[in-house]
Amino acid sequence: MERILSSLAHTESILRLGLPSRSALLVATLRAAHQLLDHPPLFADPLALPILGPELEAQLRAQLPRYAHGPARQLRGATAVRSRLAEEELAAAVACGVRQYVVLGAGLDTYAYRCHGMPLRVFEVDHPATQRWKRDQLRHAGIAAPPSLTFVPLDFERDTLDAALAAAGCRLDLPVFLSWLGVTLYLSDDAVFETLRVVAGLPAGSAIVFDYGVVPELLDLFDRMGMAYFAARFEAAGEPWKSRFAPAVLQSELRALGFGGVSDYAADALRTHYLGGRGDGWHLGGAMRLVVARTGAPPL
Template sequence: MKQGLRGEGLLRQGVASRSALSVAMLRAAHQLIDQPLVFDDPLALAVLGPEHAETVRSTPEKFDTGIMRVLRAAMAVRSRFAEDELAAALERGVRQYVVLGAGLDSYAYRDPAPGLSVFEVDHPATQRWKRGLLEQARVAAPASLKYVPVDFERDDLADKLTAAGCKLDEPVFFSWLGVTLYLTNDAVFDTLAFVAGLPSGSGIVFDYGVVPELLNPMERMGMAYFAKKYEAEGEPWISFFAPEVLACELRALGFGDVSDHGADQLRARYLASRNDGLQLGGGTRLMRAHVK
């Protein structure tokens, strides 16, 4: 079972993902601009490394324009949602957490839950870059963290996780954020089928792009702008889904508890009663699926 994660064109050249940096800078800007915080990440600036952290600190206004405000909200909400669902998995007794396409995610370095093993899966180029930034920031990797470098053209994810110490005969919780847009449908469903085949209690949270026909004209314009931008940077957007169809396909794979969360639900859960203009766009979708 071989999968890609993101930006294969860039990663084949050994270049770290630009989208991973953009996302991390938005998470960091959220820590400086928004009160109260939706997603409290005390390491959000540190994981950027000194140079990028200073960019966010010195010019936060760059991340507070109209469309950047919407993106900033989306990054904060999806990270909070994933970690809320992880907390629920921990309550169910899950003790293994896999971050697929980890980028500059900082959960493993923020005093993770006792007894939890964390596996960060990403392309070797991105992991080398991240570890270099962490070294510059003097952020140490805890013993509970295992890096799982995967060359997605050659490596098998299950084999790599097993080699890193992940026990695939026990429940595993996965987060998979900011990735599915960059994959073919086959690659997306290969990964989902793999998770669906794991023991009962396993689960996954992921975000995905909504088919443009379901967006309003302004949302379609925003999607087209960023799709063109990332394609020019070697990270084209490939896959989009209709929420109801995707939920049905997940159930067909064997997931029992499937829950799709659109912008309205997420606003009510995380952004209610705010008066600072922090809002989600209609294209924000998060899916949660548990193995029966």
Template structure:
């Protein structure tokens, strides 16, 4: 199966494919791995490793190396946050903009319900990729195709069987930069109103004026690539402005981490140069549920 044919026919996110390729490249090129994903290669087809090896020289250079580090760090960070939430009794996990994320097909938590939310075209393409790879979605996985031009996130979650009376954990990775600030805040507001114990891990990009001269070429290369794929970046945040906004929405615990915190945690003592470049940051936010969000039409 040709990746390019699948992408062109289904019109899913090209960025989702680029992310999946870098996640798979991590399994092939980087030792030791920071984020072990045994499904990352199979989902891309039988010639995935050959393609990665053929492109190895480029993949070992910035910005690909920095971007790969960011992708595996955010996935590991999210799944560590999820594991902690499951340990506290959370039984619902929602992947917003799931792309080719593979968590649901290697889920170590037997009682965890997983909901994958994505654009219908991207989700249909993913299901085709899974089928060709021989990966059967487990019973606890629900696909929630959602076109935000027609439906709201709350409607999509309700249709997927999301339980608004139980806490949930969300992963929202590689998405906020493609949305307007208002759209980002609307989604965070919804999550901030969920029951106590709910939480989210998401990433965001810093604006150019917060980057060093060495970081700006990497940042610009990422912007240029996204724009060339027809998916331009639209929003940027800073820790000092984002924290009060998150508090105002109702998040009670907020951990905002950048390269200075995450490189020692995930990339210490490496000889291959794999490390975060500092363009993006990760937020792990939790709520106490006092806002009492209810989707339209649901009684409190």
């Protein structure tokens, strides 16, 4: 994994250079590796390989052993688990009548192209440079964007989410389901809470799934060392980690923003629910957690 990340390293911010997010590329590669290495896949994505394009897919297949062991296996498992949970929560929201799905920091996410038969409008929100790269990848792979999809360019540190969504045609007076995976680490605390403030103000029935990093002082030695390892390498790649949270404090902040229901999933709960009985040898560390936050009154 060190060789994978170091090959992406730059001394300046990747996005300021107008290039796609290196973290988005890594996540897409891990998702594709999951399709090749894990049987059955925890998160099946038939477009994960095609969207990489022939050159990147060939590189992945040639280097596949790098993704089979050590830190790469841990990251691969975490990527699959969070995607699975997010799309399960989305399916539940659709069953309850939600008809708008916002993918924050979409990267090379493929939901809109795999599931365009669903009764949903999908809004992919991402940095303009990453969106240009994705549209090139889609074009080269021959993957058509469905009419139900809208691209929404946004810089989370500078732009306002509600204004961008409204301008793109998202009905903010109706419930919305949002996923926000692999993004909060790279944003300032202020940017994270500004986005969550917007989501908390959406109508009852709305919800967001997001992941976050835990502050180092609450981690055991193994997880603390692992987080330091990855943080240093992402910083060398031009994408430093900017925010991490204490779970109890974050949960309190979410309720103060107005969320009626907050479920914060630790690694043990995710491991039991998703990985029990699998022989993959995946280890989900305690450094990352997943949250489902819902608007409206809390359940009785």
